[in-house]
Amino acid sequence: MADFETIDEEFLRSRAALKWGPWGEDVISLSVADIDFPAPREIKEGVIRAVQEDRTPYGAYGGDSDVLEVVCEKLNRVNRIPATPDDVYMIPGTMLSIFLACYYALKPGDEAVICPAPVYPPFMENIENAQGVPVFNPLDFHNDLKLDLDDLKRRITPRTRLLMVSNPHNPSGRVFTREELEGIGQIAKENNLFVFSDELYEDMIFEGKHVSLASLDADLSERTLSAFGFSKAFGIAGFRIAYIVCRGKHMQELKKRLHGMIVHADTLAQAAAKAALTSGTPWLERLMAHLREMRDYAIERLSATPGVWCPVPQATPFLFPNLASFGMTSKEMTQHLEENARVIVQNGAEFGPPGEGHIRINFATAYPVLREAFDRIEKALVKIRQARL
Numbered sequence: 122m123a124d125f126e127t128i129d130e131e132f133l134r135s136r137a138a139l140k141w142g143p144w145g146e147d148v149i150s151l152s153v154a155d156i157d158f159p160a161p162r163e164i165k166e167g168v169i170r171a172v173q174e175d176r177t178p179y180g181a182y183g184g185d186s187d188v189l190e191v192v193c194e195k196l197n198r199v200n201r202i203p204a205t206p207d208d209v210y211m212i213p214g215t216m217l218s219i220f221l222a223c224y225y226a227l228k229p230g231d232e233a234v235i236c237p238a239p240v241y242p243p244f245m246e247n248i249e250n251a252q253g254v255p256v257f258n259p260l261d262f263h264n265d266l267k268l269d270l271d272d273l274k275r276r277i278t279p280r281t282r283l284l285m286v287s288n289p290h291n292p293s294g295r296v297f298t299r300e301e302l303e304g305i306g307q308i309a310k311e312n313n314l315f316v317f318s319d320e321l322y323e324d325m326i327f328e329g330k331h332v333s334l335a336s337l338d339a340d341l342s343e344r345t346l347s348a349f350g351f352s353k354a355f356g357i358a359g360f361r362i363a364y365i366v367c368r369g370k371h372m373q374e375l376k377k378r379l380h381g382m383i384v385h386a387d388t389l390a391q392a393a394a395k396a397a398l399t400s401g402t403p404w405l406e407r408l409m410a411h412l413r414e415m416r417d418y419a420i421e422r423l424s425a426t427p428g429v430w431c432p433v434p435q436a437t438p439f440l441f442p443n444l445a446s447f448g449m450t451s452k453e454m455t456q457h458l459e460e461n462a463r464v465i466v467q468n469g470a471e472f473g474p475p476g477e478g479h480i481r482i483n484f485a486t487a488y489p490v491l492r493e494a495f496d497r498i499e500k501a502l503v504k505i506r507q508a509r510l
């Protein structure tokens with residue numbers, strides 16, 4: 122039975138290199154988007170089985186046929202995306218799909234509209250690496266985090282080639298409604314845009330219903346590169362496994378690029394993905410029950426802290442509170458919390474200019490860790506107020 126009530130910080134410092142590794146013993150990391158729990162037993166067993174089956178030669182380009190079968194069944198049943206194995210490619214991590222979308226769709230000087238911003242920083246990084254120009258469609262923080270579709274329309278120019286969507290949204294935790302997604306789809310079709318839809322957090326929903334953009338109609342399923350993965354909800358970011366789905370001429374072109382780039386995703390990681398889809402659901406349900414408690418507790422703590430304003434996330438393990446009233450930039454606040462609270466959070470401005478004033482907190486940990494982190498954050502914020510009196 123999974124235990125989400127305790128974590129072994131010492132162990133995490135050695136095994137979670139990105140999230141916990143860089144910091145000293147008295148530091149709590151609520152930064153990088155790992156969950157602090159070991160992966161489900163079923164996934165480990167799936168990998169062990171693949172090792173015992175000696176699955177060591179090259180596999181098929183897009184993925185092993187047993188894995189693609191399971192992925193397609195899920196895409197049709199859960200996401201309502203009409204996919205066959207020809208439409209799917211297993212890839213080493215969702216991150217590669219962000220690169221792929223920009224590499225495929227952008228030429229130097231082309232514009233990519235981020236819908237909405239702030240957003241996961243590699244969206245911007247990959248647009249810039251492709252010598253494209255990121256354009257921000259800001260999330261309306263003062264109107265229930267709604268998409269501003271009129272603003273989105275105004276952002277489209279003759280140079281726009283790509284529309285990049287994050288849903289459920291990192292960092293705000295919004296789950297966009299069918300109507301909002303239909304609005305995005307309409308704009309994409311009217312302007313003949315290629316669409317990238319990052320749906321990595323589809324399994325981490327507390328409220329709302331996840332709708333896949335590519336499920337809305339046949340045209341969108343052909344102009345949209347949708348990406349899904351296993352790094353977050355199943356805690357196997359280290360295995361680097363995800364998949365994309367797209368159809369028709371764009372998929373043919375995307376496949377050509379992937380053939381020359383990766384051949385195929387790691388066979389053992391594909392076995393982990395298959396195990397997650399076939400037998401991971403009971404564990405996932407327990408994880409989400411725990412995360413809901415952590416979210417509610419974290420919101421309660423932040424709401425009781427003067428000067429902090431925090432929207433309630435409908436999904437994801439993130440809070441994206443606004444702390445601008447303390448008179449610091451997001452970067453300064455992040456440094457202040459590191460030095461004075463010994464808590465690592467993420468600088469909201471790294472998620473693009475509309476993230477300034479915010480920090481991102483990852484609450485996917487055990488209750489005692491979160492309680493201690495918020496005790497320390499609260500004291501560090503009081504210190505700022507006292508210094509200003």
Ligand SMILES: Cc1ncc(COP(=O)(O)O)c(C=O)c1O
Pocket residue numbers: 154213214215216217241287291319321350351352358362363
């Ligand atoms: C929105 C989003 N997309 C992609 C990634 C990268 O995921 P992966 O580990 O599957 O490459 C992350 C990781 O935090 C993310 O938040």
